[in-house]
Amino acid sequence: MNQPALSAFIWSVADLLRGDYKQSDYGKVILPFTVLRRLDSVLESTKDAVLTECADKRKAGVNPAPFLLRKAGQSFYNTSPLTLKKLMGDQDHLRDNLFDYIEAFSPEVRDIFERFDAYAQIDRLAKAGLLYQVVERFVNLDLHPDRVSNSQMGLVFEELIRKFAELSNETAGEHFTPREVIRLMVNLLFIEDDEVLARPGVVRTLYDPTAGTGGMLSVAGESLSEHNPDARLTMFVQELNPESYAICKADMLIKGQDVANIVFGNTFTEDGHPHRKFDYMLSNPPFGVEWKKVEKEIRREHETKGFNGRFGPGLPRVSDGSLLFLLHLISKMRPAADGGSRFGIVLNGSPLFTGGAGSGESEIRRYVLENDLLEAIIGLPTDMFYNTGISTYVWILSNRKPAHRRGRVQLIDASGFWQKMRKSLGSKRRELSDEHIAEITRLFGQCVETREGKKPLSRIFRNSDFGYRTITVERPLRDETGNIVLGTKGRQKGKPQPDTRLRDTENVPLAEDVExxxxxxxxxxxxxxxxxxxxxxxxxxxxxxxxxxxxEPPRPLAEIDADLKRCTDRILTMIEGLSA
Structure with a gap:
């Protein structure tokens, strides 16, 4: 069964819930049961071995946990003799047995179902007389990794969340990023390190502070594995949405990642990895999210810690916290002396230009550019994301720029690189093909100015090209007779006084002499x-x-006049025909 068909089959459980559940609550049942069936399928082949090992170690008075992990071949286990299929044999006690089955998972898995609030949903299904039918529907679904790969499973989760978000009037884009955008970002992240990442046994860390369902981590891990099967990415995660966190944690568990590195909470107020630095980072934070609810904590960190904290360079306006995520990632960069870092982040257009000289946004851009952290910005096509059709940009930052990039920034206009999707998904109507991803990656890797006909595709600038001085231009205040008013006291004595009504400002490029x-x-x-x-x-x-x-210069006036004359002649001919 392919991924779209599988997603549709799973979502068909909604037919059972209709009437007893509101549409916006369907996901509260479908998501945790999909995860439960996936974990049940993963452990199926080692079930008997785990139960035997558990009995032996308990009889010997030994903590069985590490031995059970080894027998299960996973980073989780279940000590119940039951499976979802066996649960179906005792319909009268299905609710209680299902509770016991979930409780028999290792602690990390129990946390997943607590985040889903699964126990409350099981209880509700039982009271509605729907529990047996729902469990039966999932038992008939084979989600074993041999039939459904981790990559396919990730896409299934994302499709389910998208449907859930649409019915809940939520923004699906807050939970996950289109896979082709992630593939592009991963390419840009790794391309300059191909040689290093090809070394035997190389280990690198990857961090996503807004992980959603973990799609970025999955694609990055798959990409590095294809490049070098002996390489390993140790992943670190934080996520605020409970359902997304639960799915991400389940995915990481199945892939053998250390779940101690997966943290639930708000990245701004509860930094889950406060003392860690990372080799690589990826993030697609919510576009234009306001930070008023956490304003007090962020301002306190900015004012008390300054550059020893995360937000030293400045604070953007409360209505848009995009640049706070950028600053957070900068604070997580491994020092250049220790190997440095590179990260990619998706932002909308406002961080590029919002805020004049001296504003928080401008000061953040100033910090990034004057410290030579920005490698490139890639402008993506519109209609690429599930919850918005606006223009979006991938920023690539590094504190270990290769020599040919130092002191420079590359801008790539990839807005024309898209193909129409066969079926729109929310606001997403366009996608990047494999060829588009390869071409954008090539433009970035070459790091030279490129044109397509008259249209530039890649441009290179000095960091200082984006800087300017805002000067205040004063004009003298004059009295009723037109004479200039002079100051009478202090430092202004004898000097022309400014007329505030005539005050103006000018932006002077940094490279130009102000005078x-x-x-x-x-x-x-x-x-x-x-x-x-x-x-x-x-x-x-x-x-x-x-x-x-x-x-593009306008057409010659004579050509326009000729078109207008032809048009009016046609109209006159039509009028004459009607009159006849």
């Missing part, structure tokens, strides 16, 4: 103007679209 700019652009139009240097501020913005704009 030369002022003489050329301002004084010819306002000979009495001057610069208040005390108010000068340095700012940074990345006007991505402006750098890829291609001017």
């Amino acid at each position: 030369a700019y002022f003489r050329r652009e301002v004084l010819p139009h306002a000979p009495d103007a001057w610069i208040d240097h005390e108010k000068t501020r340095v700012g940074y913005e990345i006007p991505f679209n402006r750098h890829f704009y291609v001017f």
Whole structure:
């Protein structure tokens, strides 16, 4: 059964729930039972061996846990003699036996079902007389890894969550990222380290602070395994949504990852890995999420810890916390002297340019660029994500840039790299093909300026090209007779006083001399103007679209007139025909 058919079959359980459950609650049953059936299938072949080992070790008075893990061949186990199939043989005690079966899992798995609030759902199904039918539907579904790979299972979970989110009026994009976008990000993350990652037995760490269902981690692990089967990624995770956390943890358990590295909670207020640094990081934080609920804690960290904390460079406006995620990832970078880090993050357009000189957003961009952390920004096509059609951008940052990238930033316009999906999924109507991913990866890897006809695809800039000085231009205050008003006290005595109504600002590129700019652009139009240097501020913005704009001159006027004449002639002919 292919992945779409499998997802549809699982979701058909909703037919049983209709009437007793609201549509928005279907996922509360379907998601935990899908995970339960997957874990049940994974342990099926080692069940007898685990039970025998458990009995032997308990008889010998030895803690059986480490031995059971070895027998199960997984990082979890179940000590119940029951399976989901065996549970069906005692319909009268199904609820209690199902509770006992779940309780017999190792602690990490029990935590998964607690996050799902599975016990309450089992109780509710039993009272509604639906429990036997639901369990029966899942028992008839074979989710053994030999039939359904981990990759397929991940896609199934994502499709189920998308359906759940649509019915709940939630945003599916908060839970997972389109797989082809992840593949692109993983390519960009690893391409400059191909030689290092090919070494036998190489071990690297990967961190995702907004893990969703763990899709980014899965794709990264699969990609590295294809490149070097002997390589290993040790994964570290944090996730706020309980259902997504539970699915991610189940996925990591099955893949043998250390579940101690999977933390539940808010990344901003409860950093689950406070003292760790990582080799690689990936993140797709919620677009434009406000941080008012955690404002107090974030401002306290900013003000008391400064650059010793995560948010030293500045704070963005409360209505959009995208750049807080960026700062969090920067704080997790391994020092360059210890090998450094590289990470990729998906952001919307506002972090590129929102906020003038001196604002929190500008100061964060200033920190990133003046510390030479930004390698590249890739503009993706619109309509790529499940919950929004807006433009999105992949930022690649590193504190171990190769020599040819130092002091420079590459911008890649990949907005034209897409193909139409056969069937839209929410707001997602477009996707990247394998060829598109390969071409974008090639553009990034070559790190040179590239054009397609008149249209630029890749451009290279110096870090300072994105900086500017905002100067305040003053004009003198004049009295009723037109004379300039002079100050009478202190430092302003004898100096022209500014007229606040005529005050203006100018943005001067960092590479340009301020006085030369002022003489050329301002004084010819306002000979009495001057610069208040005390108010000068340095700012940074990345006007991505402006750098890829291609001017197309309008058609000649004669050509336009000819078109208009042909159009009016047709209209007159039609009118004459009606009159006849």
